[in-house]
Amino acid sequence: MTYRTYEPPRGSVDPLAVALGNATLLGTGYLLLRRKRLAATAVLGAAVLLHLTARTAEARYEVLLLAWWAAGIAHGWFMARRRPEHAVRPGQRAGTLALALAVVLTATLLRIDAYGIEERVTEAREDGDCRAAVAAQGGVWWGHRLAGAPVVEPGDAVVAACHRLDGAASVLARAARTGSTEDLGRGFGTLTGVLNDGPGNEQTVSTTLDTFLDALPTDDACGTAALTAWLRGRGPSHDVLDRSAGTAARTEPAALVGCGDHLMTEDAWPRARDHYQQLLDTYPDDSRTDEARGGVRKATLAIELNRVRGLVDDTYDASSGYCAKPAKYSGAPAYRKGSGRALFLGDSEYTGQLPGSWRTGDPAKAALVVCADEAENGAAVQTCRYENKKSKYLPHQVTFHKVKIPLKVYALRTGKRLDPRSVQIGGGSCPSVLRYEYYMYDLGPGDQFVSTSKSGVRDAFRPVLGR
Template sequence: MKDDRLAAALGNASLLGVGYMLLRRWRLAIAAQVITVALVLILVSQKALWCEIALAVWWVAVVVHGWTAAGKPGTRPVREQRVIALCVTVPVLLAGGFFRYDAAGIQRDVAEARAAGDCAGVTAAQSKARYGDRVADAPGIEGLGVDVEACAELREIARMLPGTLPGHTNLLAEQFAKLDAVLAKPGQDKTVEKVLDEYLGSLTAQSPCNTVKLATWLRDRQKTRNVLDKAGPVGDGLVPGNQFACAQSEAKAAQWRAASYRYRELIARYPKAPVTSKARAALVVATLKVQLLDIRGLIDSGEYCAKPAAYGGAPRYRRGVNRALILGAQEEYTSQLPSQWKTTVPTNASVVICTEEVEDGPAIRTCPYVREGYNFDFYRTFRKVVVPVKIYAMRTGRLVKAAKVVIDGPACPAVYTDSSGLLPIAGETISTPVEPTAANIRAAFQPLLVRP
């Protein structure tokens, strides 16, 4: 009996040194087993292709060496040697094939789940990998870890994205940068797209003003030539309707300046959008409200006469009676005008009359008076009152007329009471403004406020 070459080669094909055992080469058998275990451990830890190549080279080496080392006198029949070798090697090879096939199936399941954007499926499929699978196809099973890691990152991104919904665009930019980083890993287009689609779908359930912030950021985001670019058109489509709705809510809250800005931006950016015609109509109202706020601010601060402004909703300066908003320090005279000629409400005023300091007008008559208790005469020259005015059309804020209102009045009353407390000089002539009646004041201002 001789040691069978085929039995030795088959026995060593198990990588357990069985062929050397059949040859009674115990040291070689132990060494072969140690080397095999070491290579397997290295393969499992390194999960690199070179480890698989090294193990394959070792397999070929021990098979060839088992073939060449046989042929000497043996102690077992050839048939028995071959049966022993087959009983060990075949199960080992079958197990290796089974785990290799199983590893391929796991990789296929992971690839299908990844292609469907199903991160839960990716994780579930990868979790089926057993130790045998990791030995049979260490690099392939290790590659699945990249997909699992990507899915873990996507789950964290998906958890953070709802935090942007109050309008936090800085956080949105951070999460999109992370999505872009995940896309850099191979085969992650669909998984990223699914997270992106879920987020984009959530935008419509938010308040319009917050949605506008986020949609505008998405619209203006710099393109990266990957699946994330689909967010741009989605954001662009969300802006018009939400911009209008946001402006409407601001208008309802009397935030007219903000609403006006949004209407203008919408009209300029989306002139053909379905809501743009509504925005134009709403802008007219908002513009008037803003003008009115400006007008009231100028009036309250006393700056209107220096900075006249327009209020497009005011009545036109036309024929007939034009109600005036009268500003200035000459209330002594203007307070006596008919109530139908004046108003304190800017929306009712056709014009704004800005009065200036009173001037001495033309002399009417000079009369002598005797100061009670003193034996000398002095004289008073009674003059008309001149009130310089500037008239602005409220509707346009433009100067309509600059004039001097000359107010007549009775001169030389029989008794004149001097409230100044100063003693006049004998023979002195004192210039004195007349004290006009309401009729005198009305007659002076009528040409300005009642147009023929």
């Protein structure tokens, strides 16, 4: 028996080989049919759809790509079947099958790997671990995007959110260092924006928030007080950010007292008092309320004393400075008869003769503030006749008066005015010789003060000071 080897007719094609060739999306089936234009069209169409899928990650382009793939297979099969010279060509089938399997298997493996990557990204995000999520998404390359763009696209959003959270973390860290509420507001704005981008970001936002909250309180009490006041005042947002209110309530009381103490050392008494008072108003049951009340009193006394000192420094006569606008200093010694010293302002011609134990130049040690005006004639004591040595025919009648000192007396502790409104100093009158300055038209010496002594001045002022 003689065996012959079968050889297909030259130029014949295998429909199955053509279909498998088009399954590669490379137009191989059309090349077997020697239809180069169709092959180029097939490749171009597949390239466009792959590009759109990778760029937009929209499922509709994947559906279109699948339809294009199926249409190419069917079209190649029917074109090959319609040709009269078709036959089974095992070599073509094996080659195109291997190529088609390689393409499909590669796409399948890439798709499976994409699902694995996105699963790791999702797990990391649910654990609040942005670093792990970004690292997992970093394994995505263009092959994954061609084979499964809709699968890996959510991971891009996670990475973008994590980058935003990294920025927020940096801003919040700067806020913790500097006490800047502007940075704090900017950081919380970013956290809110990431939460509003969609569900799933709660844990990563919570991790970023926890890092900031764990830094409170900081070493700067005033910075901490500013930050916690902002957190307390932001109001509820009904999300994970509301946990910041608990941290504020836990750390703010100590920060308010600490900041108040620091401001006291810098003579910023009004701000210090505001911080102490804030604790009393906001946390009336806190264990530091007694300390805060003491701080309020200290700051108030410092403010009052500072105002008094300023008014005293501005006093140049009995109608200016403190004498015009008296103020209280609650820490001043109480005015009691027989004790206490006075701060004398205004004209000092006579008050300067008082004993040192009666006077003080320090407002913090004074019980009274005595404003003395210029001396004026008081009660008439005696009238005497004097003759001019140069003209015995021009005698003068001279009346001697007590020295009257108009006064404004204030109790420094209350700032209220007390009596008396004036004192009169007695002394000697009608000396045997009266000397005075005269001019061309001499009208005489006029009324004169009595001659005073320190004891007379002291006796006059004794009732004023209760001595």
